[in-house]
Amino acid sequence: MTALSAALQAAGGVPSDTYFTQPADWTWFIIPYFFVGGIAGGAFFISAVLDFFGRPEDRPVIRWGYYVAAIGAGLSGLLLIVDLNRPLRFWHMLIRSEEFPAPILKLWSPISVGSWALLLFGAVATAMAIAVLAENERIRWRWPAALRGPVLLPVLAIAGALLGLFFASYTGVLLSVTNRPIWGDSTLIGPLFVVSGVSTAAATLLLLGSTGDERAPADVTHRLSDYDSWLLLLELVVLAAFLVSLGPVVARWLSLWGALLLVGVVGLGILVPLALHYRPEWFRDRLTAPPALTAAVLVLVGGFLLRAVVILASETVELFPFSGSM
Amino acid sequence: MAEALGFFTDTTICIGCKACEVACKNWNQLPAAHGGMGEMSGHSYDNTLELNGINWRHVTFVEQFDAPYDGRWLMMSDVCKHCVQAGCLEVCPTGAIIRTEFDTVVIQSDVCNGCRACIPACPFGVIGINDVSNTAQKCTLCYDRLSAGLEPACSKACPTDSIQFGPIVELRERAQRRVAQLHGQGEQRAYLYGADPDGPLGGLNAFYLLVDEPEVYGLPREPKLPSFRIAAASAWSTVTALVVGVLGVVGLRKRRMDEIAAGKADAEEART
Numbered sequence: 001m002t003a004l005s006a007a008l009q010a011a012g013g014v015p016s017d018t019y020f021t022q023p024a025d026w027t028w029f030i031i032p033y034f035f036v037g038g039i040a041g042g043a044f045f046i047s048a049v050l051d052f053f054g055r056p057e058d059r060p061v062i063r064w065g066y067y068v069a070a071i072g073a074g075l076s077g078l079l080l081i082v083d084l085n086r087p088l089r090f091w092h093m094l095i096r097s098e099e100f101p102a103p104i105l106k107l108w109s110p111i112s113v114g115s116w117a118l119l120l121f122g123a124v125a126t127a128m129a130i131a132v133l134a135e136n137e138r139i140r141w142r143w144p145a146a147l148r149g150p151v152l153l154p155v156l157a158i159a160g161a162l163l164g165l166f167f168a169s170y171t172g173v174l175l176s177v178t179n180r181p182i183w184g185d186s187t188l189i190g191p192l193f194v195v196s197g198v199s200t201a202a203a204t205l206l207l208l209g210s211t212g213d214e215r216a217p218a219d220v221t222h223r224l225s226d227y228d229s230w231l232l233l234l235e236l237v238v239l240a241a242f243l244v245s246l247g248p249v250v251a252r253w254l255s256l257w258g259a260l261l262l263v264g265v266v267g268l269g270i271l272v273p274l275a276l277h278y279r280p281e282w283f284r285d286r287l288t289a290p291p292a293l294t295a296a297v298l299v300l301v302g303g304f305l306l307r308a309v310v311i312l313a314s315e316t317v318e319l320f321p322f323s324g325s326m
Numbered sequence: 327m328a329e330a331l332g333f334f335t336d337t338t339i340c341i342g343c344k345a346c347e348v349a350c351k352n353w354n355q356l357p358a359a360h361g362g363m364g365e366m367s368g369h370s371y372d373n374t375l376e377l378n379g380i381n382w383r384h385v386t387f388v389e390q391f392d393a394p395y396d397g398r399w400l401m402m403s404d405v406c407k408h409c410v411q412a413g414c415l416e417v418c419p420t421g422a423i424i425r426t427e428f429d430t431v432v433i434q435s436d437v438c439n440g441c442r443a444c445i446p447a448c449p450f451g452v453i454g455i456n457d458v459s460n461t462a463q464k465c466t467l468c469y470d471r472l473s474a475g476l477e478p479a480c481s482k483a484c485p486t487d488s489i490q491f492g493p494i495v496e497l498r499e500r501a502q503r504r505v506a507q508l509h510g511q512g513e514q515r516a517y518l519y520g521a522d523p524d525g526p527l528g529g530l531n532a533f534y535l536l537v538d539e540p541e542v543y544g545l546p547r548e549p550k551l552p553s554f555r556i557a558a559a560s561a562w563s564t565v566t567a568l569v570v571g572v573l574g575v576v577g578l579r580k581r582r583m584d585e586i587a588a589g590k591a592d593a594e595e596a597r598t
Contacts, residue, residue, distance in 0.1 A: 013541070014541050014547075017449065017546035017547060017548055017550065018546075019546075020449065020450060020451055020541075020544060020545065021446055021448060021449060021450070022376070022445050022448070022451040022452075022453065022454060023446065024443070024445045024446040025442060025445075025455075026442065045571070045574065046574065046578065049574045053575060053578060054578065054579065083441075084439050084440050085439070085440020085441075085455055085461060086438070086439045086440045086460055089420075089437075089439035089440075092419075092420040092421075092422070092437060092438075092439045093419050096421055097420070097421075097436075097437050098421070098434075098437060104419070104421050106416075106417075106418075108416060108553050108556060109416065109417045109419055109443070110417075111417060111419045111441060111443045112417075112419035115419060161571075165567040166567075169563040169566070169567055170563075172559070172563065173559040173560055173563055176555045176559040177417065177447075177553055177555055177556050177559065178446035178447055178552050179413065179446060179447060179448065179449045179549075179550065179552050180446040183446070184446075184550075184555065187555050187558040187559040188559075188562055189559070190559050190562060190563030191563050191565070191566035194563055195566060195570055198574070223577060223578050224578075226577055227573065227574060227577040230573050230577060231570065231573065234566075234569065238566065
């Protein structure tokens, strides 16, 4: 046995086979895409649930949800296109360029399925946004009323809610279906992103419903705040399971990214909002804004940081150094 | 399909001359790094450092010395493995990555849109963006030369036949004989990496004879297809989405149900 082999074994070997791969350079457009995509998908889901199970007073929040979903889907598409090295070839994601106009869909490739999901989700979210704009008499078209009729509303709402949850979670599955450190070492990034996505969507709707001319009644914002708190508790559990699932690769978090995960995501993004929800009296003298709104802002900061650290902690791992001189 | 073709690289006779790197760069007209400006890596005699979009061959240098003149050099000319089950081909959403009639894996530059999904999917870190074409690129196993009945540029240039090109079936037999020869000469550490068609990724169409752990050469021990995680990742995501959904339905309509319950209670009270 050589000295190097001995050193490798003494160090417990390479943490994972994922350390021999190259980073994708998915960074400054992909982090906001993952964040916005989670909010858009979650917002549609929440609006659809309120559409079915809510009350007439919930309408301002329902409308905001569909607007956020439509704008978020559009922004997601834009971020994805700008991130491509050849943006003008974005349509190659959907159409076989060599066999135009034959479509291309690979069910075993999350990026392929995700491209179609974004297209469909964007279409449904835009349809619903137009429908509620017309319902609220912001536009004078009559035809969108049919979209909220007894036949189309359930179809669009259920399809959009399912697509929304898929859209919020597939980005995590996409990361797991790689061979990169952290991403390829756990199958729990999808669950983490779907919980965080819907949680940040609830926070966004809470903030939007509490501002502007058309404020939502306190009852619906309370329900959103309650729901978000349950999601934060669930996120804490999933995050712990995710870290355990990494095995030896968990050591990668002994870094700046781990500090950001602990302080930014767990502390500021989960624990403080939970304390603001369950123990608002602790903060009352120190805050100028209502505790629920402060919590919502922190949830959004935590949601963004979660995606940033999950991506950057892996992207910054270089090729394993044993391939060079030792 | 024509016969599966590939490389057998015998690292014990590589002398680190880098003729393969030069021949590859030359034939495929690949650009220099850093705009041609010299930049020393400090890693042994290796300034190429890795395989990527502009380096389709890379000679790895490993210095194993406990003291001056007390140790050995390991050198290995690395390349795309043209995996029988290729992760890059699997995830590519555009269909730019194809399997050719020679059982090799090629990226069509005119189809690739630079989404970079193939880069983290490759378990060997082979693929990178070529800044000239702005698309993902890697070794084509000289598809143009094979189509013309020629040998790939790198193996043609290799002065020691460390890189051997040919039908995979023949190369495997030749490699087994070489391992037996080395064992007979007392080099018991010799073994084949990636030659087993029943092994990881269905075998590699560019396989190696090594004399140390795979990690020492920068190779993963058990390379995996990225899609082997898709079922578990999707299942966990679905279960979690269901929990999120149920919490949503229960939580967001809770007050309404409470009110209905309260209304019923009031009605009961009024009746009694």
